[in-house]
Amino acid sequence: MSVLPHAIRVLIGDDHRIVREGIKQMLRDPSNGQPEIHVMAEAQTGPQVIDEVAARKGNEGLDVVLLDIALPERDGLDVLQQLRRDWPALPVLVISTYPENQYAVRCIRLGAAGYLNKSADPDAMVQAVRQAAAGGIYVTAAAAQALALAVGKGAAGEALSHREHQVFRLLTTGRTVSEIGAQLGLASNTVSTYRARILEKTGTKNDVELALYAERHGRDAVL
Template identity: 45%
Template sequence: MTRILVADDHTVVRRGLVQIISETMDLKVTGEAATAREVLDLVRRQPFDVVVLDLNLPDQSGLDTLKQLKAEFPSLPVLVLSMYGEEQYGLRVLRAGAAGYLTKEKTAEELVQAIRKVAGGGRYVSAAMADSLLDLLETDPDLPLHATLSDREFQVMRLLAEGKSVTEIADMLSLSVKTVSTYRARVLEKMNMKSNAELARYALEHALIH
């Protein structure tokens, strides 16, 4: 029996995932979490074979949570589940150590298939994402501007684009205002932009924010 931790801050979504998994004979949800803190506490207390991790958690980004999990439990497969398209986050989460990436619009059958694949030591990406990754390798010089950002810079860029102030971002990420200001300056420089408004327009055009 494959033991699974399901992490999603939306109760309805989480219950739906649990229901899908419970209909199989070989998979069992043995833990549920709504925050990054709960994810880490559970994994430290009991064994799991797979973590199904939402990319958006209220207390910490799923990407940072993924990195913590892989630092403490490098052999634990993490399947990232997200509302964001594969072209926006797929490559980032794979580079951060995820065993797979799946969007929430996928079917129940594909979710079960993905869990089984990563539980068996494999990596899971959809056929569309596999094609996108191949295209990315072939067209590396033409990467979008946001692909040049580090994970933290990308996180700060999205928050700025959503209209958050430097002070708000500092509080959210437990960083100093000076550090966030430095990240903002780097982001603007790397993306050849001059204002948060330009960042917001770019982020909307590339579906990085809603």
């Protein structure tokens, strides 16, 4: 593949081919006169993202990773943390169908270079990629508001650990303890321990109250 010296080299991590094709179409739109963006690689699962980044030696072969949250085999937020740990100079732009007020704050706190909804228009997608590649952080108006609210909450916003938040999110979608354990690679009793901590930290008594809590506050309310 011939890549111009100024081109932004991108990896797309998303398990849906139609989504990857749509993103590629948006990024190759030359109508705005911006430097070309080249999709160098694609990945369908969390482990594949890690492998593809490693094969290109992180930021030596890539400029931006576009990463979905809901990846098979390994949660996108786990992948984000490993990428930030192993290749801290490589920007990771999170793309998702979840609203900004649910995940933008958590992703940025975990080191993402921004958060973008998959329904964004092509200009926003290109702008986000360019801003991330330049070392900046892309934040929509909705994400900025969520960040401001999170700052306003202060220390209370740190109630749940990353793993607890994963379990919290799955519990509020109706998953059982055993299903969550299978998805996250945890023993059922470990998940039960996380569940107990979550109930205590959110002040809820059971999964029904926890689901109502999530509806009232959003699934990223306890960061």
